[in-house]
Amino acid sequence: xxxxxxxxxxxxxxxxxxxxxxxxxxxxxxxxxxxxxxxxxxxxxxxxxxxxxxxxxxxxxxxxxxxxxxxxxxxxxxxxxxxxxxxxxxxxxxxxxxxxxxxxxxxxxxxxxxxxxxxxxxxxxxxxxxxxxxxxxxxxxxxxxxxxxxxxxxxxxxxxxxxxxxxxxxxxxxxxxxxxxxxxxxxxxxxxxxxxxxxxxxxxxxxxxxxxxxxxxxxxxxxxxxxxxxxxxxxxxxxxxxxxxxxxxxxxxxxxxxxxxxxxxxxxxxxxxxxxxxxxxxxxxxxxxxxxxxxxxxxxxxxxxxxxxxxxxxxxxxxxxxxxxxxxxxxxxxxxxxxxxxxxxxxxxxxxxxxxxxxxxxxxxxxxxxxxxxxxxxxxxxxxxxxxxxxxxxxxxxxxxxxxxxxxxxxxxxxxxxxxxxxxxxxxxxxxxxxxxxxxxxxxxxxxxxxxxxxxxxxxxxxxxxxxxxxxxxxxxxxxxxxxxxxxxxxxxxxxxxxxxxxxxxxxxxxxxxxxxxxxxxxxxxxxxxxxxxxxxxxxxxxxxxxxxxxxxxxxxxxxxxxxxxxxxxxxxxxxxxx
Amino acid sequence: xxxxxxxxxxxxxxxxxxxxxxxxxxxxxxxxxxxxxxxxxxxxxxxxxxxxxxxxxxxxxxxxxxxxxxxxxxxxxxxxxxxxxxxxxxxxxxxxxxxxxxxxxxxxxxxxxxxxxxxxxxxxxxxxxxxxxxxxxxxxxxxxxxxxxxxxxxxxxxxxxxxxxxxxxxxxxxxxxxxxxxxxxxxxxxxxxxxxxxxxxxxxxxxxxxxxxxxxxxxxxxxxxxxxxxxxxxxxxxxxxxxxxxxxxxxxxxxxxxxxxxxxxxxxxxxxxxxxxxxxxxxxxxxxxxxxxxxxxxxxxxxxxxxxxxxxxx
Numbered sequence: 001x002x003x004x005x006x007x008x009x010x011x012x013x014x015x016x017x018x019x020x021x022x023x024x025x026x027x028x029x030x031x032x033x034x035x036x037x038x039x040x041x042x043x044x045x046x047x048x049x050x051x052x053x054x055x056x057x058x059x060x061x062x063x064x065x066x067x068x069x070x071x072x073x074x075x076x077x078x079x080x081x082x083x084x085x086x087x088x089x090x091x092x093x094x095x096x097x098x099x100x101x102x103x104x105x106x107x108x109x110x111x112x113x114x115x116x117x118x119x120x121x122x123x124x125x126x127x128x129x130x131x132x133x134x135x136x137x138x139x140x141x142x143x144x145x146x147x148x149x150x151x152x153x154x155x156x157x158x159x160x161x162x163x164x165x166x167x168x169x170x171x172x173x174x175x176x177x178x179x180x181x182x183x184x185x186x187x188x189x190x191x192x193x194x195x196x197x198x199x200x201x202x203x204x205x206x207x208x209x210x211x212x213x214x215x216x217x218x219x220x221x222x223x224x225x226x227x228x229x230x231x232x233x234x235x236x237x238x239x240x241x242x243x244x245x246x247x248x249x250x251x252x253x254x255x256x257x258x259x260x261x262x263x264x265x266x267x268x269x270x271x272x273x274x275x276x277x278x279x280x281x282x283x284x285x286x287x288x289x290x291x292x293x294x295x296x297x298x299x300x301x302x303x304x305x306x307x308x309x310x311x312x313x314x315x316x317x318x319x320x321x322x323x324x325x326x327x328x329x330x331x332x333x334x335x336x337x338x339x340x341x342x343x344x345x346x347x348x349x350x351x352x353x354x355x356x357x358x359x360x361x362x363x364x365x366x367x368x369x370x371x372x373x374x375x376x377x378x379x380x381x382x383x384x385x386x387x388x389x390x391x392x393x394x395x396x397x398x399x400x401x402x403x404x405x406x407x408x409x410x411x412x413x414x415x416x417x418x419x420x421x422x423x424x425x426x427x428x429x430x431x432x433x434x435x436x437x438x439x440x441x442x443x444x445x446x447x448x449x450x451x452x453x454x455x456x457x458x459x460x461x462x463x464x465x466x467x468x469x470x471x472x473x474x475x476x477x478x479x480x481x482x483x484x485x486x487x488x489x490x491x492x493x494x495x496x497x498x499x500x501x502x503x504x505x506x507x508x509x510x511x512x513x514x515x516x517x518x519x520x521x522x523x524x525x526x527x528x529x530x531x532x533x534x535x536x537x538x539x540x541x542x543x544x545x546x547x548x549x550x551x552x553x554x555x556x557x558x559x560x561x562x563x564x565x566x567x568x569x570x571x572x573x574x575x576x577x578x579x
Numbered sequence: 580x581x582x583x584x585x586x587x588x589x590x591x592x593x594x595x596x597x598x599x600x601x602x603x604x605x606x607x608x609x610x611x612x613x614x615x616x617x618x619x620x621x622x623x624x625x626x627x628x629x630x631x632x633x634x635x636x637x638x639x640x641x642x643x644x645x646x647x648x649x650x651x652x653x654x655x656x657x658x659x660x661x662x663x664x665x666x667x668x669x670x671x672x673x674x675x676x677x678x679x680x681x682x683x684x685x686x687x688x689x690x691x692x693x694x695x696x697x698x699x700x701x702x703x704x705x706x707x708x709x710x711x712x713x714x715x716x717x718x719x720x721x722x723x724x725x726x727x728x729x730x731x732x733x734x735x736x737x738x739x740x741x742x743x744x745x746x747x748x749x750x751x752x753x754x755x756x757x758x759x760x761x762x763x764x765x766x767x768x769x770x771x772x773x774x775x776x777x778x779x780x781x782x783x784x785x786x787x788x789x790x791x792x793x794x795x796x797x798x799x800x801x802x803x804x805x806x807x808x809x810x811x812x813x814x815x816x817x818x819x820x821x822x823x824x825x826x827x828x829x830x831x832x833x834x835x836x837x838x839x840x841x842x843x844x845x846x847x848x849x850x851x852x853x854x855x856x857x858x859x860x861x862x863x864x865x866x867x868x869x870x871x872x873x874x875x876x877x878x879x880x881x882x883x884x885x886x887x888x889x890x891x892x893x
Contacts, residue, residue, distance in 0.1 A: 050716065107689060401710075402710070406707045408707065416848075424839040428836055431831060431832055432832070435828060518742055519789075522789045525734045526783065529727050530779055533724075534779065545783070
């Protein structure tokens, strides 16, 4: 099945089609085009940071592993905020690697990564203060941005509010005093109130939100009159709980920009602070980013947290819980603060972003715990514990290496690499055809298949193409013909020895094999080592080198052989071969 | 077309001359390394900051150096980059030493950049690349690179020992060491920076040179099996001559592709391409003039020992 000419042609065609298919650009769920070849940071521009926990001031018994995990959580949280498409943040030993493609402002990105985590617990207000101020805020936006800039935003997609609300799940969790802890001071146990956001709670929502719901979607909020522009109101949807509003994901950057305008900040009432949430909310086929109206004053901050976690399970109800402990001073502040807000929601804010919120079931003190909604996974609890720990025990970090490439250099590299690649191929083709005539042309055909295989292989493996990778590609073109050359020289020798073309070709392939295998395997060893020990760009080089060797194996031994078989089958066995 | 058909050169007869050439190349290289006070290790290995900028005004190196020192950064190395045709490009590589290990990396690059922007205007300065490597990462990368070089060496040796007789493996190793030594010499002569990419290039050369050597040795092994009545030296010469067309053609196609990369590939890739070009020329030379003579010497040495002390002539 592998050796007849027909099957060989079928196998080759299939493989080429497969690789060709891998090279066709695809689209993701959102209809964005995904390029078939992933470009490394050095080609598309961007930055690479290696970050370490700065443990110079840390106590000697610090758990470094835990510190790195916490820092990873903090950095992930911040980079999400930075709005880079597909950031790559991963842990490598005790280091954290941050890769941001196409970052325009590396200094700002660095500054964001470099901050120390800051956590606050803040009360979620009922939102009325914000709703009452909306008219003023809208006017401030219109004045600051200008009417002409705003018109298009009035034509936003209409969302069926009933659908939005119907699709919401209930508020996920509650926070209560930890009854299992030894020095519990607050006696309140977990209450059984319906969590806000559940159907019953929605009915009793603040009047401001009720009327908002009653409005036409395009208008969004009460008080919309005739042609008056209400840019912000028009984009807000009521959320799952009081004090939560939803902004469609595509509108979020615009709204965030407006809210940072000085005129708008002035229009926002003093006692409240607006914070975005980290988790998207999906409803009615659209995703939304939640915007929370919180008390400006935090109940406590990260410095009042003594420790948090690890996540465990409630002994009675078996749902995941995350315990946390405050400092002595924190306990006093916490008691005073929560006493006024029993049954209100408390938001956990890390680096300005709401990570989670929970209903306060009673006065909280030194030891408290967050109960996750029944049915939540243990993983969610562990993530929350990590967030709390990140805020409780912030670690200073230091950047140990950085690598930034401007987009223009990347473009230059791609353009120049492409030219060099094409010129290199043309030169090799001319050399081969000039030297081996028809057999050279067969080898060039095999080389063309080789190029498709290697590019398709890169795309299929989702390997990253780097600048040294392009160099590896060009180098491998030169080396790919080596196997062909070994075979052709061997065939010539066999012909010189007086063999008929057919036996000479067979003997040529057979006798050249050992040299080809030995030579390629040694290079393959080098490639594998480079891949193992190299970083970023060098790994890209190693990948193209290894793929190149495998593809050249196949193209020389199988494809060229098949071409020869076809060529020899078409002519009388006595004729000479063009080699 | 056929080149070197029935070639019959006596390569081994001139091996002493080749030894002299190789010895001279290595001596020149070592001399150059000594003169430069060691190899020109890049910031990846030493720690420090590399700033790659394009300046519209194309100042001289001395002018740039004054600017950088005025910004309070001393010990800068400045290298203007040239295009494949040798014209100036307005691109410069600035290597800035670690100013303060405690302060880390931040600051040095931006400080120099803003000094440049003050002089040439924000539009006149385009930052193309910035690499900052802390001292610890630098020494880690250095160790990794050395380890990778040694490991690849060891593994190929094991492979050769497995596939060939020990004499072949030994001769191939001598040729490879020769290649690395000469390549490092040229790297020093051309003042190419040793970066991770350069190390990758050197490893590739090791692979390529072994590849070349193996093709010849494979033929030697085959010819030895045929048990012709000819001396070991003649068998080696015959094998080199038989594989000569392949050696020349493959080296040519590879070199052609690499020259295209060197000339057209841009300033970042040029040093990498240069090292590969040098390495492939050296590797081709060594597979003919170093590996096979080494094999002959090893063979003779072994024969002498086998013949026993009674027949030893010294």
